[in-house]
Amino acid sequence: MSLFGDGLDAAVQKAFTRPAPKSAGAQMRYLVKQLKGTRAVAQTLRISQRTVERYVKDQIRKPRPDLAARMEREVKKRWQPQIRAQAKAKAATTGGIVIDTRARLGYTAPIGSTDESRIRHLTVALPPQHAARLFDAQQAGAGDQQLRQIAADALREVYFQDGGRRAGNLDEVRFTDIEHLEFEL
Numbered sequence: 001m002s003l004f005g006d007g008l009d010a011a012v013q014k015a016f017t018r019p020a021p022k023s024a025g026a027q028m029r030y031l032v033k034q035l036k037g038t039r040a041v042a043q044t045l046r047i048s049q050r051t052v053e054r055y056v057k058d059q060i061r062k063p064r065p066d067l068a069a070r071m072e073r074e075v076k077k078r079w080q081p082q083i084r085a086q087a088k089a090k091a092a093t094t095g096g097i098v099i100d101t102r103a104r105l106g107y108t109a110p111i112g113s114t115d116e117s118r119i120r121h122l123t124v125a126l127p128p129q130h131a132a133r134l135f136d137a138q139q140a141g142a143g144d145q146q147l148r149q150i151a152a153d154a155l156r157e158v159y160f161q162d163g164g165r166r167a168g169n170l171d172e173v174r175f176t177d178i179e180h181l182e183f184e185l
Contacts, residue, residue, distance in 0.1 A: 002147075004138075007182060008134060008183055011182075011183035011185050013079075015087035017080065018080065020075050023061070024061055024068065024071065029056055030075055031045075031074055031075060032052065034078050092128055096130070097125075097130065097131035098125050098184040101122055101180060101182070102119065102120070103119070103177055103179060104118065104120075105152075105173065105175055107170055107172060119177065124158055126155075130158070134150055134154075152174070152175035156170060
């Protein structure tokens with residue numbers, strides 16, 4: 001599970017204008033249409049082609065929990081691609097992204113200083129260039145560690161350095177022990 005990647009996906013999914021299909025049959029029919037055939041869906045979901053056909057005909061209505069999760073993930077991955085692209089483009093050019101987190105944040109500082117590493121709850125609006133870096137890295141297949149570093153760099157610049165008005169010689173912000181993480185466009 002990718003904490004940062006899933007968080008970015010969830011933020012983009014809030015921009016959807018229509019809800020994704022809910023029932024197993026509707027999800028399966030959507031996937032068959034998107035992947036252009038039952039064989040491709042069967043391979044993607046790691047089930048038999050006959051099972052896919054049964055879901056399409058509503059002969060099976062209740063999938064196993066692991067299959068239901070895979071179906072939902074595959075549908076959401078493909079749902080409303082233009083809306084998803086518009087939401088990402090808007091965040092990366094004009095809107096920016098809001099990060100809401102409760103985690104251990106800070107940097108090496110004299111003990112007792114307010115900037116030493118400690119659990120903080122922050123809600124920070126990041127400018128568009130940081131949203132663009134996050135989405136570009138996610139698109140390029142960046143792992144959670146890389147996305148965490150990009151977010152830490154953004155928090156260093158926006159929160160700790162206040163856009164260059166303080167802590168000018170700050171090099172690295174540590175972003176660890178994440179208890180809560182949510183993104184909003």
